[in-house]
Amino acid sequence: MRFGRIATPEGMTFAVIDDEGTTAKAIAGTPFTEPEYTGKEWALEDVRLLAPTLPSKIVAVGRNYADHVAEVFKQSAEHLPPTIFIKPSTCVVGPGAPIKIPDFATGVEFEGELAIVYGVPCKNVKASEWKSVVRGVTIINDVSSRDLQFQDGQWARAKGMDTFGPIGPWIETDLDKFDFENLPIKAHLTHDGKTETKQDSNSNQMIMSIGEMVEWVTASFTMLPGDVQATGSPAGTAVMVPGDYIEVEIPGIGSLGNPVERA
Amino acid sequence: MRFGRIATPEGMTFAVIDDEGTTAKAIAGTPFTEPEYTGKEWALEDVRLLAPTLPSKIVAVGRNYADHVAEVFKQSAEHLPPTIFIKPSTCVVGPGAPIKIPDFATGVEFEGELAIVYGVPCKNVKASEWKSVVRGVTIINDVSSRDLQFQDGQWARAKGMDTFGPIGPWIETDLDKFDFENLPIKAHLTHDGKTETKQDSNSNQMIMSIGEMVEWVTASFTMLPGDVQATGSPAGTAVMVPGDYIEVEIPGIGSLGNPVERA
Structure with missing residues (x-):
């Protein structure tokens, strides 16, 4: 549903x-x-x-795709393991809403990701039990100012500013229809009227599985109904500029498209 | 009031x-x-x-006291400027509530800080206007697992896990009674029945002023009524272990005390 x-x-x-x-x-x-x-x-x-959920927080797992770690951090995932960061509720926008880039946020890239939406308050969930606490899945675009990300060290501002968290188009609750270990993830960028597929990867590139991430995240954080967990971006992220349109596509969910504007 | x-x-x-x-x-x-x-x-x-506010997020400015930068990061503040990180709503506890340390969070330290509580939804606030968007001030203990902080790189888990955000005892709204450029901040740690004053500093050690921080934070994040901004920890932070009691004291506000327990 x-x-x-x-x-x-x-x-x-x-x-x-x-x-x-x-x-x-x-x-x-x-x-x-x-x-x-x-x-x-x-x-x-x-x-x-609109965004299909009103999360109290987004807990995101970064560096969870080896190919993306190599392209952004110029290191192997072996030396730079996954890490956890938080995007606040105020960054969330829905499908079609503009991603607004202020002057000081340079090198702003899309990151198309599978997101899970928690359905019950939970803590210390075992990996094998993850589906029992999750209401469904959706798409998140973990918009990131690559320059601020490295300048600040901490990623809160680079990834958490207003409009940098498009979520949607809806929550798909039928988890059994997905093969989460073999799920295509694509992102199509339209620039100057020309559309290119930039991300074209698959969840089989994940370093931690969804269950492992749920266990890791809920060991530290109580997750609340509606809270979102982003599962990491595959390779292919690229810079967006005002006037562009970015669409993230995951089969079985749909696609999440947003225009890019100057704030 | x-x-x-x-x-x-x-x-x-x-x-x-x-x-x-x-x-x-x-x-x-x-x-x-x-x-x-x-x-x-x-x-x-x-x-x-209880915690006097129910923030949708805590936006914290790290490395805002030169003496604390030197003790934790072994570098001068000149080379490692302030940075922004987020603590989620689920880490908040009130006065007297236990700080609960799980096994994997080692080197857990207190960080006594002045916190401001926003009173209206706001964005792009000028430094000189900060008092117009703030309802009052309170105390936050920015509890931090120093080991996870450096292991993860991102500070979300080290500083954002459940119970790592004691806030209180109340919100003082009479801002005019404070000299925010000369405000003492102390933290007293009781260990094995003996109480020692570990932090004994002053807001005159801040690198960014409160107004500058409000301008910086609200350039990226819409702040909502009840949202908390932590203004950074001075030097003197130290490890707490289960059985300890930590009390942060700011004149004109009061004191925030919490016991430390094993999760």
């Missing part, structure tokens, strides 16, 4: 999106319980999709 | 605490508006003080 959040002429609501991605059926509560339909239904083209 | 949050036999509420720190008068709303008293009043010894 696909849960989205939509802006309608009657206000904001969570909704169930059909598999064709054409209609949204409003629900009374949140995506964390069985859906209670209100009876309101919208054509998706008549509403605006 | 001092705003606290208290657990009473009748539930949780925000309250105005008197200057002697002996009584709590319950208010109907939050600390972000003029207080509307409910008429309920408690002796402070009959209730439990």
Whole structure:
């Protein structure tokens, strides 16, 4: 099942999106319980999709794809293992919302990633139990100012500033339909009217598995319903400039597209 | 005026605490508006003080005291300027609540710091205007596993795990009573029944002023009411072990004390 959040002429609501991605059926509560339909239904083209979750935090695992570690850090993953960083709730935007780049954030790159959305409050979850605490999966673009990332040392500003956390288009709850060890991840960048596929990788390049990441993250942090865990970016990240459009695509979920603007 | 949050036999509420720190008068709303008293009043010894704010995020400025940069990073502040990191809402605990150290978090140190609490949603605030967006000041103990901090590179886990963000005892809103360029900050560690003053510094050691930090932080992050900005730790941080008790003291605010336990 696909849960989205939509802006309608009657206000904001969570909704169930059909598999064709054409209609949204409003629900009374949140995506964390069985859906209670209100009876309101919208054509998706008549509403605006918002970020499908309102996380209290995004816990992200960095350096989780060997190919990306090599391209960005010029080192082997063996010498530079995965690390954890946090993106705050205020960086989250939905599908279609602009990524706004201020003057001081130079070298801003996209990073298309699989994201998991927690469904229950949890701590100290075993790797093998990860699906029991996760409501579903979605896509995150871990937008990063590569210059600020290295200048600051800490990644909070480079990756956490307003609009640097596009999430969507919806939460897919049917985890069994995915082979998480063989899931394609692509990112297509449109620049000057020309679209190129920049990221074209697969979750089989992950260093830590999703279960291992859940166990690692929940050993330190209580995760709350709606909280997002980003699972790392594969290789192929590249600079975006105002006027560009970036679309991240994961089969079985869909695609998350955002224009790039000057803040 | 001092705003606290208290657990009473009748539930949780925000309250105005008197200057002697002996009584709590319950208010109907939050600390972000003029207080509307409910008429309920408690002796402070009959209730439990909780963290006085429920931040959506803590944005912290690290390496903001030259003496602390020298002791931890073995470099001069000139070569290692201040940096920004994020502590998530789930690390926050109140006065008296235990700091719980898991086995894998070694070298856990206290860092007593002045914290500001934002009062309005804001972005791009000028340094000279900082008091207009801040509701008040409080104390934060930026608890840090020094080993994880250097092992991970990113500080999210070392400084952001559950219970590593004690805040309190209350929010002091009368900013005019402070000289923020000459404010003593102390931390007293009790170990094996013996109390020693470990941090004994002053905000006159800050590299960036509070206003400069507000301008820097709000250039990247929208700050929301209740969000906390930590202003950096002075020198004197030291390792705490289970059984210890750590108390951070700032004149004009009060003191924030927490026991240390094994998680």
